[in-house]
Amino acid sequence: xxxxxxxxxxxxxxxxxxxxxxxxxxxxxxxxxxxxxxxxxxxxxxxxxxxxxxxxxxxxxxxxxxxxxxxxxxxxxxxxxxxxxxxxxxxxxxxxxxxxxxxxxxxxxxxxxxxxxxxxxxxxxxxxxxxxxxxxxxxxxxxxxxxxxxxxxxxxxxxxxxxxxxxxxxxxxxxxxxxxxxxxxxxxxxxxxxxxxxxxxxxxxxxxxxxxxxxxxxxxxxxxxxxxxxxxxxxxxxxxxxxxxxxxxxxx
Numbered sequence: 001x002x003x004x005x006x007x008x009x010x011x012x013x014x015x016x017x018x019x020x021x022x023x024x025x026x027x028x029x030x031x032x033x034x035x036x037x038x039x040x041x042x043x044x045x046x047x048x049x050x051x052x053x054x055x056x057x058x059x060x061x062x063x064x065x066x067x068x069x070x071x072x073x074x075x076x077x078x079x080x081x082x083x084x085x086x087x088x089x090x091x092x093x094x095x096x097x098x099x100x101x102x103x104x105x106x107x108x109x110x111x112x113x114x115x116x117x118x119x120x121x122x123x124x125x126x127x128x129x130x131x132x133x134x135x136x137x138x139x140x141x142x143x144x145x146x147x148x149x150x151x152x153x154x155x156x157x158x159x160x161x162x163x164x165x166x167x168x169x170x171x172x173x174x175x176x177x178x179x180x181x182x183x184x185x186x187x188x189x190x191x192x193x194x195x196x197x198x199x200x201x202x203x204x205x206x207x208x209x210x211x212x213x214x215x216x217x218x219x220x221x222x223x224x225x226x227x228x229x230x231x232x233x234x235x236x237x238x239x240x241x242x243x244x245x246x247x248x249x250x251x252x
Contacts, residue, residue: 009135009161009180010091010103011063018068020095026074030097033087033111033118039101041111043067043087046074054078054127054150054249055119057143058086059112059136067095069133072236077245083123087115105180112139116147129153129249130193133236134205138182141191149193151222153248155241156200156232159185159210159217167207185217194222196248198241200230222248 028044035041044067047053056073060066070086078084089108090101101107120128127150132140137157144152158164160183188195195218199211215224227238235241245251 006102006104006179009062010089018065018071023067023071023095026071026080028070028074031085031087033115035111035114037101039090039099039107041087041090041099041115042093042097043085043099044070044097046070046084046086047078047080047082049083049123052126053123054082054129055123056082056084056129056131056249057116057119057140058084059130059132059139059143060086060089061134061136064133064136065094066092066136067097069236073131073245076242077249078251082129083119083126085115085119087111105182108139109142112143113146116143120147127151131155131245132157134158134232135182138184138187141184141187144193144195145187145190149191151196151249152191152193153196153198153245154214155198156203156206156235157184157197157210157214158182158206159213163210164207167209185213188214188217189219191218192220194220194248196222196244197224198235198244199224199226200232200235201226201228202230203232203235205232 028046031043031045033041060069066086070084074084088099090099090103129151130140130144130149131153133155137154162181
């Protein structure tokens with residue numbers, strides 16, 4: 001488990017195959033973020049750049065095309081009226097937008113804060129909405145625990161990788177072996193932003209037992225929704241997602 005954990009937590013394959021032409025049809029800007037260790041992170045920026053346009057920072061899953069996620073948010077949620085930013089984790093990406101390096105918890109968290117700092121400097125004095133799906137829900141929670149956010153939206157969040165590991169590998173001392181614990185619940189306790197939680201009833205990845213600790217662990221819970229008959233991989237295709245996102249961001 002110790003030797004295989006990087007490939008388990010960061011598998012690089014994608015649950016959502018999004019055609020390149022669909023993503024690029026909305027004319028996003030290519031963006032790059034240089035890191036102090038020489039790594040270049042790459043991604044796309046969608047939507048408006050008006051002075052009053054809110055800023056949306058997206059963090060995708062460990063087997064997720066975050067560029068497609070951003071295109072979906074720009075098209076269906078903010079409808080071109082916000083600055084929507086998505087940057088690939090280290091080692092992730094396609095469409096010629098692949099980030100350098102290899103992923104790890106420490107690198108992803110430091111990169112996420114750098115992304116927040118960079119884009120809030122580029123687009124200051126506006127609402128900041130932080131959104132994460134699956135693994136990205138942990139990253140988004142960390143960012144909101146360390147920086148100001150007007151909204152935090154978490155889709156299929158989990159309490160920690162340690163807790164997932166304990167349920168899957170109960171006979172192994174996971175806590176001592178795991179290099180990437182992603183303690184979402186611990187970080188959530190320090191989040192002051194209004195928080196929206198969205199769960200999948202038939203989630204085959206995140207144990208159902210994690211819902212209640214997250215619901216009760218959010219200091220400023222705006223809403224919690226369990227989408228019936230929904231799975232982890234398909235939840236973003238649920239017809240209720242746009243309305244839930246808009247309500248969480250107060251766009252309606």
